Amino acid sequence: MKVLGINGSPRKDGNTAILIRTIFEELNEQGIDTEIIQLSDVTIKGCVACGGCVAHKNEKCIVVDDNFNECFAKMVAADGIILGSPVYSAGVTSQIKALIDRAAIVLAANKGLLKHKVGAAVVAARRGGAISAVDTLHHFLHSKEMFLVGSTYWNMVYGREIGEVNQDQEGIDNIKNIGQNMAWLLKKIHA
Numbered sequence: 495m496k497v498l499g500i501n502g503s504p505r506k507d508g509n510t511a512i513l514i515r516t517i518f519e520e521l522n523e524q525g526i527d528t529e530i531i532q533l534s535d536v537t538i539k540g541c542v543a544c545g546g547c548v549a550h551k552n553e554k555c556i557v558v559d560d561n562f563n564e565c566f567a568k569m570v571a572a573d574g575i576i577l578g579s580p581v582y583s584a585g586v587t588s589q590i591k592a593l594i595d596r597a598a599i600v601l602a603a604n605k606g607l608l609k610h611k612v613g614a615a616v617v618a619a620r621r622g623g624a625i626s627a628v629d630t631l632h633h634f635l636h637s638k639e640m641f642l643v644g645s646t647y648w649n650m651v652y653g654r655e656i657g658e659v660n661q662d663q664e665g666i667d668n669i670k671n672i673g674q675n676m677a678w679l680l681k682k683i684h685a
Contacts, residue, residue, distance in 0.1 A: 495680050496527040497574035497612075500565070502590025506534040509618035509659040510578040513651055513669050517576055517614065520673025526680060531568065533589040536561035540592045541599055548603040555596055562596050569597065574612035574680055575640070577631040584623030586630050594634040601638055612679050613640035614672050617650045618659055624650035643679060645671040 499514035511532065518528040537560040546556025553570065554563050569575055577594070579586040601607055615631030617624045628649050636642055649672060651665030652658075660666060 495573045495684055496529065496571070497521055497576060497676065497680070498568050498572035499528065499530045499576040499578065500569075500590065500593065501530060501532045501534070502577065502579035502587045502593070503532075503618075504534050504587060504589055505580070505656070506532050508580070508656045509651070509653050510580050510616070512657070512659050513616040513618060514576055514578045516666060516669045517616070517673035517676065520670055521677050524677035524681070526574075526677055529568070529572075531565055533587075533593065536565065538562050538565065538589060538592045538596070540588075541595045543599075547600045551603050553600065553604045553607065555600055557596075562593065565593060566597055566600060570607050572611065573684065574614075574676060575608070575635070576614045576616065576676075577635065578616045578618075579627055579631065581617060581619040581623040581627045584626050586617075586627045590631075594631070598634060598637075606639070608635075609639040610683065611640050612643060612676055612683065613638075614643040614676055615649055616669060616672070619650055619652055620654040621652070624648065641679060641683075643672055643676045645669070645675060
C-alpha cells in the first residue's frame, strides 16, 4: 500500500510538510509506503476550461506544458491521498487549488479513478480561516468517492514560522491520530 502526500504550500518543507510527514510516521510504522509531492517544486497551471479531457477521456489533462499529469498519475496510483495546505486569505493556496480544480475535471471525464481510496486533509494556520481551507480539501476528496479519515478534532494545526506547528501539541496529537486511523482503514480495505 502507498499513500501520496501533496504539500500545497509554496514554502518547501514548511509547516504543511511537517504535518504530512507526521502522518507518514504513523503510516510507516504500520508498513505503509509514502511519498510526498511538494507543489513548490513543480508547476501546475490553473484549469483553462478547454474541455479536452472530457473529449479525450484518457485520464489526462490536454495541457501538457506543466507537471499536472505526472502528479495526477501518482494520485491515481496511490491507495491513499493526503492533501495539505497552509491557510492563505481564509482558504487554500493557489497551488493546491489549481491541482484540485484540474483533477476534478479530469476525474469527472474519467469516473471512478479515486473511488474507494482513503483521503485526508491537513491545514497549517497562523490564526483563522482553517475550517474553510479544510472544507475545500475535504469537498474535493469526498466528491471523488473517497473515504475520508477523521480524528478527534478538525485537521488543523497552528503555527506561522517553520516548525511552530510542533508547539501545538493538541494539533500534532490530532494529526498523529489521523495517521493511525488512515493506516487502520487502509488495512481494512486491503485485507
